[in-house]
Amino acid sequence: xxxxxxxxxxxxxxxxxxxxxxxxxxxxxxxxxxxxxxxxxxxxxxxxxxxxxxxxxxxxxxxxxxxxxxxxxxxxxxxxxxxxxxxxxxxxxxxxxxxxxxxxxxxxxxxxxxxxxxxxxxxxxxxxxxxxxxxxxxxxxxxxxxxxxxxxxxxxxxxxxxxxxxxxxxxxxxxxxxxxxxxxxxxxxxxxxxxxxxxxxxxxxxxxxxxxxxxxxxxxxxxxxxxxxxxx
Amino acid sequence: xxxxxxxxxxxxxxxxxxxxxxxxxxxxxxxxxxxxxxxxxxxxxxxxxxxxxxxxxxxxxxxxxxxxxxxxxxxxxxxxxxxxxxxxxxxxxxxxxxxxxxxxxxxxxxxxxxxxxxxxxxxxxxxxxxxxxxxxxxxxxxxxxxxxxxxxxxxxxxxxxxxxxxxxxxxxxxxxxxxxxxxxxxxxxxxxxxxxxxxxxxxxxxxxxxxxxxxxxxxxxxxxxxxx
Numbered sequence: 001x002x003x004x005x006x007x008x009x010x011x012x013x014x015x016x017x018x019x020x021x022x023x024x025x026x027x028x029x030x031x032x033x034x035x036x037x038x039x040x041x042x043x044x045x046x047x048x049x050x051x052x053x054x055x056x057x058x059x060x061x062x063x064x065x066x067x068x069x070x071x072x073x074x075x076x077x078x079x080x081x082x083x084x085x086x087x088x089x090x091x092x093x094x095x096x097x098x099x100x101x102x103x104x105x106x107x108x109x110x111x112x113x114x115x116x117x118x119x120x121x122x123x124x125x126x127x128x129x130x131x132x133x134x135x136x137x138x139x140x141x142x143x144x145x146x147x148x149x150x151x152x153x154x155x156x157x158x159x160x161x162x163x164x165x166x167x168x169x170x171x172x173x174x175x176x177x178x179x180x181x182x183x184x185x186x187x188x189x190x191x192x193x194x195x196x197x198x199x200x201x202x203x204x205x206x207x208x209x210x211x212x213x214x215x216x217x218x219x220x221x222x223x224x225x226x227x228x229x230x231x232x
Numbered sequence: 233x234x235x236x237x238x239x240x241x242x243x244x245x246x247x248x249x250x251x252x253x254x255x256x257x258x259x260x261x262x263x264x265x266x267x268x269x270x271x272x273x274x275x276x277x278x279x280x281x282x283x284x285x286x287x288x289x290x291x292x293x294x295x296x297x298x299x300x301x302x303x304x305x306x307x308x309x310x311x312x313x314x315x316x317x318x319x320x321x322x323x324x325x326x327x328x329x330x331x332x333x334x335x336x337x338x339x340x341x342x343x344x345x346x347x348x349x350x351x352x353x354x355x356x357x358x359x360x361x362x363x364x365x366x367x368x369x370x371x372x373x374x375x376x377x378x379x380x381x382x383x384x385x386x387x388x389x390x391x392x393x394x395x396x397x398x399x400x401x402x403x404x405x406x407x408x409x410x411x412x413x414x415x416x417x418x419x420x421x422x423x424x425x426x427x428x429x430x431x432x433x434x435x436x437x438x439x440x441x442x443x444x445x446x447x448x449x450x451x452x453x454x455x456x457x458x459x460x
Binding site: 122130131136144 | 282283284309310311312313314315316317319323325326327336337340341382383386
């Protein structure tokens with residue numbers, strides 16, 4: 001029962017790779033937009049805010065379809081990418097990572113933005129009167145204080161990415177070894193006779209990974225909180 | 233060199249949320265008190281001097297250096313002003329130890345030749361035993377002392393203090409008052425402090441700027457402004 005077949009191992013390894021890549025690439029972008037939304041005033045802010053949260057409320061299939069239209073081989077960005085660099089997201093694990101990253105992005109953005117908004121701006125003012133310019137202030141004061149939120153956001157995004165199904169299968173299909181993540185594999189096994197055992201095993205793996213992610217985030221978060229000691 | 237100019241000259245006008253701040257004053261004193269009731273705009277004046285706020289119209293000079301001049305479109309950003317600021321609630325960085333806090337500003341001015349020595353400041357303010365602690369574990373008086381050390385170590389040309397004595401019990405108050413006197417006498421950094429407390433003004437200040445409703449209503453020695 002607990003012996004995994006090579007295909008199952010591939011799906012597990014691929015899922016972890018896809019979720020990690022999607023989260024890590026999304027993180028700096030989420031940090032930037034969270035900072036912009038939390039701190040800057042600019043025209044069209046409400047629209048940008050809504051746009052960035054779209055993957056949260058759209059049907060995943062629709063998000064996947066838009067990704068296909070944009071980053072597919074014939075998509076208006078995907079075509080340029082391929083012509084210029086020979087790089088494509090279409091039917092590759094990188095495409096799965098992109099889909100997962102996009103789907104998890106709003107969760108990450110939200111957590112980071114909330115933690116930025118919770119920071120006392122006068123701490124940043126204090127840093128500037130001590131000689132720190134905007135970059136140093138961000139690096140030495142804002143970012144460390146927002147770290148718990150950044151961490152929670154990243155874990156949420158990672159967990160969401162692990163479970164992503166609709167956008168991924170729409171955008172990059174369900175190719176074993178390339179784009180078949182755990183959810184796609186489970187779906188495939190439930191569609192074939194005698195696949196129940198495999199489906200169940202992978203479902204169990206999903207639960208274990210999700211629990212581990214939550215526990216790791218909780219432990220790290222406690223450590224950071226202890227260091228920051230805001231709540232002592 | 234440029235000692236003909238006053239240590240501090242302020243002209244600031246700003247309208248914000250229905251409150252008008254319109255103040256003009258100069259001070260050459262080693263310890264200037266901004267005195268007035270709560271909500272009179274005293275803290276706003278400090279924010280304008282430190283560059284935390286940009287006034288609608290105004291001109292700020294410290295020791296002959298123009299920091300803000302709206303007519304000439306000059307606005308030196310706060311991190312280049314060398315204006316030390318002790319905030320009302322200290323605003324120590326919660327994620328850093330006391331030692332890391334007080335070295336924060338020092339690090340940005342590490343090329344400074346006439347920097348005040350850290351051990352002397354730590355000694356005068358009596359925070360040597362706190363260096364490894366985190367701000368959350370400090371009492372109110374300890375936080376104020378650390379905040380003063382942090383501001384002084386950034387080699388400021390002027391030190392602003394926003395109600396440095398509020399929220400402290402009587403014993404702590406008089407302790408911090410003596411520290412302010414020592415800092416004034418030993419470190420030769422002109423200080424401006426905000427208060428609504430008569431006793432503090434009488435004991436510490438050599439010049440008083442009385443601010444009411446966003447306007448300067450009296451300027452002079454404590455005796456002149458408050459009566460003997």
